[in-house]
Amino acid sequence: MTTPGELVFVAPKAKRPPQHLADLDPAERANLARELNVPAFRIEQIAHHYFERFEIDPDVMTDLPAADRKQWIEAVLPMLLTPVHTITCDNETTAKQLWRLHDGVMVESVVMRYPERATVCISSQAGCGMNCPFCATGQAGLTRNLSTGEIVDQVVAAARLLQEGGVGGSPVRLSNVVFMGMGEPLANYKAVMGALRRLTDKDSHGLGLSRRSITVSTVGLVPRIDQLIEENLPVRLAVSLHAPDDELRDTLVPVNTRWKVSEVLEAADRYSRSTGRRYSIEYALIRDINDQGWRADMFAWFT
Numbered sequence: 286m287t288t289p290g291e292l293v294f295v296a297p298k299a300k301r302p303p304q305h306l307a308d309l310d311p312a313e314r315a316n317l318a319r320e321l322n323v324p325a326f327r328i329e330q331i332a333h334h335y336f337e338r339f340e341i342d343p344d345v346m347t348d349l350p351a352a353d354r355k356q357w358i359e360a361v362l363p364m365l366l367t368p369v370h371t372i373t374c375d376n377e378t379t380a381k382q383l384w385r386l387h388d389g390v391m392v393e394s395v396v397m398r399y400p401e402r403a404t405v406c407i408s409s410q411a412g413c414g415m416n417c418p419f420c421a422t423g424q425a426g427l428t429r430n431l432s433t434g435e436i437v438d439q440v441v442a443a444a445r446l447l448q449e450g451g452v453g454g455s456p457v458r459l460s461n462v463v464f465m466g467m468g469e470p471l472a473n474y475k476a477v478m479g480a481l482r483r484l485t486d487k488d489s490h491g492l493g494l495s496r497r498s499i500t501v502s503t504v505g506l507v508p509r510i511d512q513l514i515e516e517n518l519p520v521r522l523a524v525s526l527h528a529p530d531d532e533l534r535d536t537l538v539p540v541n542t543r544w545k546v547s548e549v550l551e552a553a554d555r556y557s558r559s560t561g562r563r564y565s566i567e568y569a570l571i572r573d574i575n576d577q578g579w580r581a582d583m584f585a586w587f588t
């Protein structure tokens with residue numbers, strides 16, 4: 286439901302990605318079992334392989350009947366992300382992965398290994414409609430929203446890569462997820478909420494990650510921040526501010542013409558009070574644009 290004056294972000298229509306286990310909540314998974322005429326406990330076994338072992342290869346799922354395995358996996362875990370290219374840097378502790386989706390659209394995710402944690406930065410949209418002039422993704426515009434499955438599958442792929450020792454040279458568990466890749470997560474609200482539930486649900490219903498280890502970054506879609514408060518999903522919130530004054534922020538983050546700096550920070554304060562989570566502020570320093578001392582003072586005064 287929209288309120289008068291609220292901007293509505295409409296993604297271009299595209300052929301929907303294939304339905305994937307990660308798109309479904311437990312009730313929908315039971316429906317899928319009935320549709321496929323597969324015993325429900327078999328779907329749960331597949332979910333265990335996918336969410337807890339990050340496994341997608343039917344050949345190693347030896348607890349499933351050999352005659353049905355391949356066909357079931359094709360139906361329940363269709364290939365959503367095809368790897369195109371991986372670049373490693375920072376002494377092999379960072380891996381930037383480029384994926385092709387079912388319709389040829391490309392998205393990126395980045396896996397980062399630190400001494401005390403392993404983080405994946407994921408995309409929530411292909412492109413972005415927010416049009417921030419300093420951002421290459423924004424300049425290309427929005428191609429389409431990602432599905433819940435396409436978002437979750439980036440995380441599962443990162444967890445698998447880390448488990449195999451593919452980043453930093455030794456196996457490690459994925460600990461953190463940040464929605465800071467391509468797209469504005471709160472403009473793809475429904476799919477991102479589904480992804481947050483799959484990432485935090487436990488016992489083969491999801492990856493069982495801690496809510497405090499997940500960060501959703503937004504340019505400040507105020508009604509969606511308020512909606513997120515109601516979800517009972519107290520993940521961390523990050524606000525991409527980039528300027529403390531409306532005059533400059535109107536140009537750096539064009540959605541500021543709709544929700545001003547003070548409104549965005551008030552919404553973040555409401556989120557913080559309601560969830561008990563401190564929020565963070567992102568500020569990309571751009572030489573001679575937003576790096577003046579008086580803006581730093583203004584920023585400090587706000588926070």
Ligand code: SF4
Pocket residue numbers: 413414415416417420421422423424466467468469504
């Ligand atoms: S919201 Fe983020 S991804 Fe979108 S244009 Fe702005 S900086 Fe780029």
